[in-house]
Amino acid sequence: MNKVVHLHPMDDFKARSKAVLDNAGQRKNFRGAMDFLQTKRRAQFPDQEELQGLRELGSSIRRYSLAHLPRLLEQLEANLTANGVQVHWAQNGPEANAIALKIAQRVHAKRIIKGKSMVSEEVGFNHFMEAAGIEAFESDMGEYIVQLAGEAPSHIIMPAIHKTKQEIAQLFADEVPGVTYTEDVDALIQIGRRVLRRKFAEADIGLSGVNFMVAETGTLCLVENEGNGRMCTTVPKVHIAITGIEKVVEKLEHVPPLLSLLSRSATGQAVTTYVNMISGPRQPDEKDGPQEVHLILLDNGRTQAYADDELRATLQCIRCGACMNHCPVYARIGGHAYGTTYPGPIGSIISPHMLGLDTTYPLAFASTLCGACSEVCPVKIPITDILVRLRNEAQARPETEEATLRGSGAARTLVASTVWGMWSQVYSKSGLYKLASWFMSRGRALSPSEQGAWTRSRTPLVPAPKRLRDLMKDHKS
Amino acid sequence: MSAREEILNRLRNTHVAEQQAMPDIAGWFGAHRRSEDVVQRTARLRAALEAVHTEIHDVTHDNWSSVLLQVAIGKGLRHILIGATTPHGEQLQACQTKALQLIPYEQPIDTWQDLLFDGVDASLTLARGAVAETGSLILWPTPSEPRLMSLVPSIHFVLLDADTIHEDFYAAMTAESWSEGMPTNALLICGPSKTADIQQTLAYGAHGPKELVVLIRHADGRQA
Amino acid sequence: MNPYGLTDRSYPSKPTDVYLFATCLIDQFTPQAGLDTVKLLEREGIRVHYPVQQTCCGQPAHSSGYPDEARSVALAQLNLFIEPWPVVVPSGSCGGMMRTHYPHLFADDPELHAKAMALAERIYELSEFLVHVVNFNHEDIGEACTIALHTSCHARRQMGVHETSAALLDSLDKVQVKEQARIEECCGFGGTFALLYPDISEAIATDKVASIKNTGASCVVSADCGCLLNISGRAAKQDELSGCKQPSLPGEHLASFLWRRTNGGAA
Incomplete structure (x- = not known):
């Protein structure tokens, strides 16, 4: 069932996730089920050498x-x-x-x-x-x-x-x-x-x-x-x-x-x-x-996934569900929040080919890239690498050779690409970086106490009074 | 262009740079197999089956039918579905008791499906072999022992000859050259039907048999 | 072998010189961890070279889906480590970026690719370097304490070095390391993930804080600053909301913890 709503995919995904996060009963069900399935799987693979050899063979x-x-x-x-x-x-x-x-x-x-x-x-x-x-x-x-x-x-x-x-x-x-x-x-x-x-x-x-x-x-x-x-x-x-x-x-x-x-x-x-x-x-x-x-x-x-040397690995999947059973995101939000037939990490990498990246790109970002999915995948699909590739595609310049999938470029915004462009400038040029980090550390008293999404659940990040490069100048080896 | 051609053309038009060698399946199983004798294989099969609520009896060529009848009567069964023209079916019929009705599967299912679903307590089929590693029984339903015998009745008896137990699934399919000709239906069965779909709680007797009873028939004097 | 296909590496004998790639987080937010890394290495008789032109490994852009921007930043690091010395990184996450992703980032340019491969081979996460190259062995002169260890997902799965931080802490006599439930699970940071999906990130971080606190540990140690800022930052926010004055779960970088425990806290 294609349940993805096509207007604001990011907002939709966040709203569905939030609904589960606020539902203590469902949270408990998912956590219990994930613990159960993880324990059962672990018991089947006591021998790491056998597991890795068999994964290689399966792959x-x-x-x-x-x-x-x-x-x-x-x-x-x-x-x-x-x-x-x-x-x-x-x-x-x-x-x-x-x-x-x-x-x-x-x-x-x-x-x-x-x-x-x-x-x-x-x-x-x-x-x-x-x-x-x-x-x-x-x-x-x-x-x-x-x-x-x-x-x-x-x-x-x-x-x-x-x-x-x-x-x-x-x-x-x-x-x-x-x-x-x-x-x-x-x-x-x-x-x-x-x-x-x-x-x-x-x-x-x-x-x-x-x-x-x-x-x-x-x-x-x-x-x-x-x-x-x-x-x-x-x-x-x-x-x-x-x-x-x-x-x-x-x-x-x-x-x-x-x-x-x-x-x-x-x-x-x-x-x-x-x-x-x-x-x-x-x-x-x-x-x-x-x-x-x-x-x-x-x-x-x-066949769209098949045509791409990197994305073809998506089709190796044998639908075991181990990636979702070990995913910290799936464990919190469950399957319905994804809004697609296939939830979890595998769903995030297969759904864009079925539904278009324009409606499914939020899923490519719905991962901490912790790699638990790639680690347990029995046929060694490099799921996290594919997630990153889909992030690239989602923000590719449309109508260029960067954009190769249906819906590529749909997540690209002028604000985000400008910010990342500036970030890249600062961090590519050590002079600029030294200047910027100097201002941050000297101006630490001015660090905002509200830092957007970060401080909703964490204390603010405050730069140290002296950077490591400053400490190193004083350091006598 | 047909959907078939469209799909195949899209696949053919993709140049797959990565050239894959044929996977070495024999090498893997060769390196990971334990060279066990029939007694060890039987023990491993038994442990795996018992772990999934399967009842096991050791029998011989001489006593299997009486053991079966005894177990069936002990369970209060009224009838057992048997194959129409099988040596073991005939052997069982030869020692028939009044307490138990033996129903041969003689007619196509279309004529008596309701009876099978509602009026048959148990069935007996012969296993073609078994897989020690996973505790799987190999069944190739035949015209005389059709597919539904191992599925619909609540209790399924399986007669298994110990010397047909293979170490693993790969060993079974290669020893018997399965790839040269598969039957319409081949089955591996490990335990009675089950589900954990309600809050991960295991329950037996989902849609298939509620009980699986395996009679392991040992060559005389080799009883495990 | 880890999921990225890196085979178990062989380690060199103790070198006379190493480079330090200290990471941008340490440079700006927890520089003491960088300095303590230097002290730990120098105590072993190793000269530590810190190229001041270094900035960031480029991972934030890479994992956010901006490969060109990541490549540009990575390129600026690629030329900083000219001598064939090991490059020690006090972060499994940044180390993992340099070791596993740099070669892919420059796959289209043979010359840069060769450079990236050569650099990747020389990248060592701090804890693996201390265990496998330095054979870290020092007397624990701190007070008895109970702590928890969080290993970053990239240290664990990209670098395959989840055992070395634990081994270092194990070597300290008076440190009791309690194992939290679901120790292998992510802390929910994930770089820009924490900003893009704050609700999901918070839920994961909250669970991580709870599982660590449940062990009775007085602090959490990690060889990765990102995870530390997330876990202890989440705990501190909970303290703030509940009016708790003392931090209930302070975090400390492994380098600082090791130096403090084995040097009596002297500078």
């Missing part, structure tokens, strides 16, 4: 796959087609939705049951289908909860991470017929199970995402814990998988290292409960499985 697999992306996509398509899977290509969200709708109309579908798919969120699938009169029902427990609440996921792996069990208990009591209030998590899950079992059985189409696509065998790999993904891809007569073009690897043997990195980094599991590898629809001698399997390959700005 090399993803970089190799991207280096050969057009060839691998064609190979994937050929092998999937030979296996009986129908492959579709979509340049953007509306094209992807139109393809899915056409399939749905052909099979007279009334109900679509959905497994977890961030790409379907990216293209606004549910709203589109509902507008076309087709029910799109989420079946991942977290997604089911946020859909019931009329919200969007706040985390790519744990969609309902912003909610307490009390809130979910109340939601179920209010929205699910025949349910009385209970805070017992097992009971709540059994309520979801009961409701959704009927939905699986009644659905005409199952929609899913994809974690990895294997070119050499024509295989779609999906990982999950709940079993809803298997339900969606097995029970309805038609299965539609939707995913980004970057998710392909060449060989089946490329899956095990990535699978290990994904599950350990995401939820701190050695492996998920289910690894579901789909290579074709039901065969004539088989008794279950979908009769049709479709794959929709989505671009939606990914």
